[in-house]
Amino acid sequence: MPQMGPLLWLNLFIFFSMSFMLFFVINYFLPPFSKMSPVTSPDKPETLNWKW
Structure with a gap:
């Protein structure tokens, strides 16, 4: 029924x-x-500090 078309769009809205x-x-x-x-x-890999 084409009369029910606006109600479908109203429900979707x-x-x-x-x-x-x-x-x-x-x-x-x-x-x-x-x-x-x-x-x-x-x-970055962890580098060891060899200089104390």
């Missing part, structure tokens, strides 16, 4: 709006991930 708002609320209340900073850099 409401679903999209609610999921978009949920996405922003979750991003607002959850803190971002903290990057772990190792003491020594993993890409």
Whole structure:
């Protein structure tokens, strides 16, 4: 029935709006991930200091 077409788009718009708002609320209340900073850099091998 073509008369029901606008109701389909209205439901899709409401679903999209609610999921978009949920996405922003979750991003607002959850803190971002903290990057772990190792003491020594993993890409540089640890060199020994032979001169005392």
